[in-house]
Amino acid sequence: MFKTLFPNFNQKRLSKYYSIVSDINNFYNSFANLTDSELKCKTEDFRSMILKGNSIDSVLPAAFALVKQATKRVLGLTLFDVQLIGGIILHEGKIAEMKTGEGKTLVSALPAFLNSLSGNSVHIITVNEYLAQRDSALIGQIYELLGLKVGLVTSDMSIEEKKINYSYDITYITNSEVAFDYLKDNMVMDINNIVQKKFFYCIIDEVDSILIDEARTPLIIGGNTNSTPFKYLKACEISYSLKKNIDYLVDEKKQIIELTEQGLLKTE
Numbered sequence: 001m002f003k004t005l006f007p008n009f010n011q012k013r014l015s016k017y018y019s020i021v022s023d024i025n026n027f028y029n030s031f032a033n034l035t036d037s038e039l040k041c042k043t044e045d046f047r048s049m050i051l052k053g054n055s056i057d058s059v060l061p062a063a064f065a066l067v068k069q070a071t072k073r074v075l076g077l078t079l080f081d082v083q084l085i086g087g088i089i090l091h092e093g094k095i096a097e098m099k100t101g102e103g104k105t106l107v108s109a110l111p112a113f114l115n116s117l118s119g120n121s122v123h124i125i126t127v128n129e130y131l132a133q134r135d136s137a138l139i140g141q142i143y144e145l146l147g148l149k150v151g152l153v154t155s156d157m158s159i160e161e162k163k164i165n166y167s168y169d170i171t172y173i174t175n176s177e178v179a180f181d182y183l184k185d186n187m188v189m190d191i192n193n194i195v196q197k198k199f200f201y202c203i204i205d206e207v208d209s210i211l212i213d214e215a216r217t218p219l220i221i222g223g224n225t226n227s228t229p230f231k232y233l234k235a236c237e238i239s240y241s242l243k244k245n246i247d248y249l250v251d252e253k254k255q256i257i258e259l260t261e262q263g264l265l266k267t268e
Helices: 011-030 037-051 057-075 081-091 104-116 131-136 138-146 160-164 175-185 207-218 227-240 262-268
Strands: 123-128 150-152 172-173 201-204 249-250 256-260
Touching: 011 057, 011 081, 037 123, 037 138, 037 207, 057 104, 081 104, 081 138, 081 172, 104 123, 104 131, 104 138, 104 172, 104 201, 104 256, 104 262, 123 131, 123 262, 131 138, 131 172, 138 150, 172 262, 201 207, 256 262
Parallel strands: 123 172, 123 201, 150 172
Antiparallel strands: 249 256
């Protein structure tokens, strides 16, 4: 079955996933008799293990099993082995290609939960706000059962609302919003107005669309300025004294002008 679904993986790579999936399912069966409160306590146990120096990878099988058990209880769905493999691949920072209907939304819950155990915020980036809202409400039930806080960042939120939602364990957001918030954070005059925390781990839905198609359109942002027209008039006056190919170079293809060393000295 695995050979059919993953024909390009060599046997050695597949054998590694076989053993991990087997460990996940063993943990999943052992968690079957735990109460919801005991499942939540497991989350704290895993966090403590990582805080004490254990690697995230060392708790992967048990953490994935915990998500599988929570998914069964909250949504009544059982994650298949191929979905577990998809979660492992995402955790490794690779791209997992899945067709519509194969449950990629559930797959993302596995590595998202695992990486949130480090104490850092995890971002799940989608192409539009509808998907962000839908997934945060649906998959958020799984995280909440396991004791995590789920955030949702939208364009109509205030700075304070965004700061709160960015601080949660797992935050759903669109690609454009996370990019604009990053630009805005680099323009603030008061550090207290920065909304994003330290970047750690993210999962990108529709990665080809976001990193290829959407990336072709530049993001443009502007801010308020207290500059006076005098500076622009002075810059214009100085530009008339500069000589092409001596004080500045013109790149016709990129449509940019760059000052040479001599041009910089003359301008100063």
